[in-house]
Amino acid sequence: SQTIHQWPATLVQPVGSPLSLECTVEGTSNPNLYWYRQAAGRGLQLLFYSVGIGQISSEVPQNLSASRPQDRQFILSSKKLLLSDSGFYLCAWSVRVSLAKNIQYFGAGTRLSVL
Amino acid sequence: RKEVEQDPGPFNVPEGATVAFNCTYSNSASQSFFWYRQDCRKEPKLLMSVYSSGNEDGRFTAQLNRASQYISLLIRDSKLSDSATYLCVVSLGTSGTYKYIFGTGTRLKVLA
Numbered sequence: 001s002q003t004i005h006q007w008p009a010t011l012v013q014p015v016g017s018p019l020s021l022e023c024t025v026e027g028t029s030n031p032n033l034y035w036y037r038q039a040a041g042r043g044l045q046l047l048f049y050s051v052g053i054g055q056i057s058s059e060v061p062q063n064l065s066a067s068r069p070q071d072r073q074f075i076l077s078s079k080k081l082l083l084s085d086s087g088f089y090l091c092a093w094s095v096r097v098s099l100a101k102n103i104q105y106f107g108a109g110t111r112l113s114v115l
Numbered sequence: 116r117k118e119v120e121q122d123p124g125p126f127n128v129p130e131g132a133t134v135a136f137n138c139t140y141s142n143s144a145s146q147s148f149f150w151y152r153q154d155c156r157k158e159p160k161l162l163m164s165v166y167s168s169g170n171e172d173g174r175f176t177a178q179l180n181r182a183s184q185y186i187s188l189l190i191r192d193s194k195l196s197d198s199a200t201y202l203c204v205v206s207l208g209t210s211g212t213y214k215y216i217f218g219t220g221t222r223l224k225v226l227a
Binding site: 032034036042043044046049088090092094102103104105106107108109111 | 147149156157158159160161164202204206208213214215216217218219220
């Protein structure tokens with residue numbers, strides 16, 4: 001069965017510090033991968049998605065970047081965090097094979113507080 | 116206009132009640148539709164996919180109206196454990212690339 005791992009679960013970082021969040025998927029090949037952010041009391045905002053190794057699409061201009069160095073690894077990074085980067089970061093994956101099966105599954109999330 | 120709109124609630128209902136949520140979407144090219152459930156401070160989890168013919172899973176019934184571009188979720192015999200935020204999701208895309216648009220969610224509180 002497929003599983004998605006995301007870490008760390010919580011993170012407290014000072015303004016201006018770097019960030020690296022990692023997400024890995026097991027039990028599937030060539031998935032679509034996604035990074036979302038959910039601010040307190042808000043909906044999910046799509047940040048990046050990837051359809052393959054090295055292929056990253058950015059949805060909103062921001063202080064963050066993403067990379068996909070391996071098929072089932074997706075990394076979210078920042079060189080210098082801002083207060084506004086605080087939020088709940090969620091990694092997700094979906095299959096690519098058919099429209100009927102394109103359900104999206106989420107990792108447990110990382111709660112980031114920038115102070 | 117938001118791409119996916121939901122009434123944020125909260126809907127406060129007694130145990131055993133029937134409650135319905137609606138969701139509208141703006142992009143007529145949307146291809147797949149889902150309801151997710153999100154508990155406080157947790158990740159969203161798939162509740163059910165929504166099919167054009169309507170579908171039922173136990174106490175939950177989902178309907179899709181493509182002509183009017185809305186999706187509904189009906190919960191019968193509400194349980195305390197149904198308290199959560201319900202997210203309406205639509206997806207669209209081609210050639211294996213699917214994007215998902217989330218509503219901001221409808222909060223449900225089931226009261227004893």
